[in-house]
Amino acid sequence: xxxxxxxxxxxxxxxxxxxxxxxxxxxxxxxxxxxxxxxxxxxxxxxxxxxxxxxxxxxxxxxxxxxxxxxxxxxxxxxxxxxxxxxxxxxxxxxxxxxxxxxxxxxxxxxxxxxxxxxxxxxxxxxxxxxxxxxxxxxxxxxxxxxxxxxxxxxxxxxxxxxxxxxxxxxxxxxxxxxxxxxxxxxxxxxxxxxxxxxxxxxxxxxxxxxxxxxxxxxxxxxxxxxxxxxxxxxxxxxxxxxxxxxxxxxxxxxxxxxxxxxxxxxxxxxxxxxxxxxxxxxxxxxxxxxxxxxxxxxxxxxxxxxxxxxxxxxxxxxxxxxxxxxxxxxxxxxxxxxxxxxxxxxxxxxxxxxxxxxxxxxxxxxxxxxxxxxxxxxxxxxxxxxxxxxxxxxxxxxxxxxxxxxxxxxxxxxxxxxxxxxxxxxxxxxxxxxxxxxxxxxxxxxxxxxxx
Numbered sequence: 001x002x003x004x005x006x007x008x009x010x011x012x013x014x015x016x017x018x019x020x021x022x023x024x025x026x027x028x029x030x031x032x033x034x035x036x037x038x039x040x041x042x043x044x045x046x047x048x049x050x051x052x053x054x055x056x057x058x059x060x061x062x063x064x065x066x067x068x069x070x071x072x073x074x075x076x077x078x079x080x081x082x083x084x085x086x087x088x089x090x091x092x093x094x095x096x097x098x099x100x101x102x103x104x105x106x107x108x109x110x111x112x113x114x115x116x117x118x119x120x121x122x123x124x125x126x127x128x129x130x131x132x133x134x135x136x137x138x139x140x141x142x143x144x145x146x147x148x149x150x151x152x153x154x155x156x157x158x159x160x161x162x163x164x165x166x167x168x169x170x171x172x173x174x175x176x177x178x179x180x181x182x183x184x185x186x187x188x189x190x191x192x193x194x195x196x197x198x199x200x201x202x203x204x205x206x207x208x209x210x211x212x213x214x215x216x217x218x219x220x221x222x223x224x225x226x227x228x229x230x231x232x233x234x235x236x237x238x239x240x241x242x243x244x245x246x247x248x249x250x251x252x253x254x255x256x257x258x259x260x261x262x263x264x265x266x267x268x269x270x271x272x273x274x275x276x277x278x279x280x281x282x283x284x285x286x287x288x289x290x291x292x293x294x295x296x297x298x299x300x301x302x303x304x305x306x307x308x309x310x311x312x313x314x315x316x317x318x319x320x321x322x323x324x325x326x327x328x329x330x331x332x333x334x335x336x337x338x339x340x341x342x343x344x345x346x347x348x349x350x351x352x353x354x355x356x357x358x359x360x361x362x363x364x365x366x367x368x369x370x371x372x373x374x375x376x377x378x379x380x381x382x383x384x385x386x387x388x389x390x391x392x393x394x395x396x397x398x399x400x401x402x403x404x405x406x407x408x409x410x411x412x413x414x415x416x417x418x419x420x421x422x423x424x425x426x427x428x429x430x431x432x433x434x435x436x437x438x439x440x441x442x443x444x445x446x447x448x449x450x451x452x453x
Contacts, residue, residue: 002199004216004223009195011300014213016192020206023185030178037171044164050157052142058158065154068138072147075135079128217296338362344399345392351430352391352423360392368392390418394427398434409439416442416449425452 004010053061142150189206196203200212259267292298346360349370357370361378369378370392381389394415401410412431416424428449431440442449 002201004199004220005195007217007220010213010217010220011296013192013195014210014296014300016188017206017210017213020185020188020192023181023188027178027181027185030174030181034171034174034178037167037174041164041167041171044160044167048157048160048164050153050160052153053157056157058161061157061161062151062154065150068142069147069150072135072138072150075131075138078131079135081128083128214296221295340403341396341399344402345395348395348398348430349392352395352426353388354422354426357388357392360395362396368396387418387420387423390415391423391427407438409441410434411441411443413443414445416444417446421448421452424448428453 005013050061053064056064138150139145139147142153144150144153192209193203196209196212199216200208203209203212257264289295342359342361345362346358349360350358355373357372359371359378361369361371363369368381368389370381370384370388371378381392384392398410401408416427419427431442432453434440
């Protein structure tokens with residue numbers, strides 16, 4: 001229906017098709033995540049519903065709780081003030097009435113003064129009682145017994161609203177990612193169909209797109225093969241003409257056949273058998289090719305494998321160089337650092353073992369050997385007791401810290417757990433001596449160390 005695009009364009013289209021097939025499960029996964037997030041949002045919103053703070057944000061609920069708490073405290077303060085003022089006014093009325101009645105010339109003013117003070121005290125008491133009832137209604141409205149619980153209710157509501165807001169943000173984020181993937185899927189799908197319709201307009205679905213791309217690649221390869229055969233035939237024609245061959249026409253005289261009729265029939269039969277054998281071989285070859293799959297897909301896979309092989313070769317070269325460098329560095333480190341470490345660790349081991357072992361050596365695998373004053377050959381750590389082995393490696397750690405980090409604090413955790421009391425006492429004496437030059441922290445879940453010191 002149209003000219004076949006170039007091989008590179010067809011390969012890019014196959015890559016875009018593979019991208020679409022990989023994008024579809026991502027979209028399904030995003031839809032599942034969105035459904036779960038929406039369910040979580042619905043649960044969070046239901047959990048956040050509260051009759052005390054209808055339709056409020058978390059901050060609004062906190063401010064409302066603070067206002068109601070302040071109103072409660074104000075009402076209770078008015079109640080307390082009303083009681084005090086009631087007592088004061090009653091006392092003042094009695095004193096004023098008694099004073100006027102006894103000492104004043106106008107004794108009849110005493111009762112009047114008492115009545116006025118009593119009326120004022122009753123008004124003050126009534127206002128305090130009214131304020132106390134309003135404060136009690138606040139607690140009753142919240143269903144609590146203490147005003148401090150109002151702040152707790154508001155804080156809990158704020159936390160639930162925050163959780164609901166976070167769930168809503170999660171839903172929006174997942175929706176945005178899902179819409180982006182869906183838009184990319186739709187745009188890529190349209191572009192792919194526009195490309196394929198230039199040479200296969202009958203395609204309606206992605207399966208047809210895949211088949212059309214494979215068919216186009218196959219046709220391109222067949223065209224290349226046909227061109228190659230045509231060029232071969234042209235070269236053969238030119239070669240025959242160069243050798244004196246000529247094209248046969250109706251006027252060209254025919255030569256007399258060299259074979260008889262029976263011989264020609266036998267040769268024809270033999271050639272027929274050979275043709276059938278070659279045809280069977282050709283069918284087997286076609287079957288093997290079909291079993292191997294689409295040549296374009298195999299070619300693309302081969303390119304990927306070759307790229308991966310090249311990348312692995314580069315990694316191998318880099319690792320080889322790194323290993324060689326590390327071996328050189330290790331050799332230099334052993335030449336420079338190992339003698340100092342052996343001397344320092346041997347001196348510390350002598351202190352830890354009470355002079356039983358005075359020399360210590362480490363091989364390149366850090367396997368230790370110790371030797372005493374009368375030993376001809378050092379003893380491998382494999383043949384020593386566990387307590388002695390722990391003494392060896394404690395000496396090694398102390399020597400390494402002294403050589404590499406002389407000013408850094410030293411932390412030991414249950415370093416003396418395998419020591420008996422004698423070994424532990426010598427180790428503690430050594431650590432106390434070393435603590436004069438650096439800070440040493442010894443952790444233990446036993447009290448033996450503190451008793452020995």
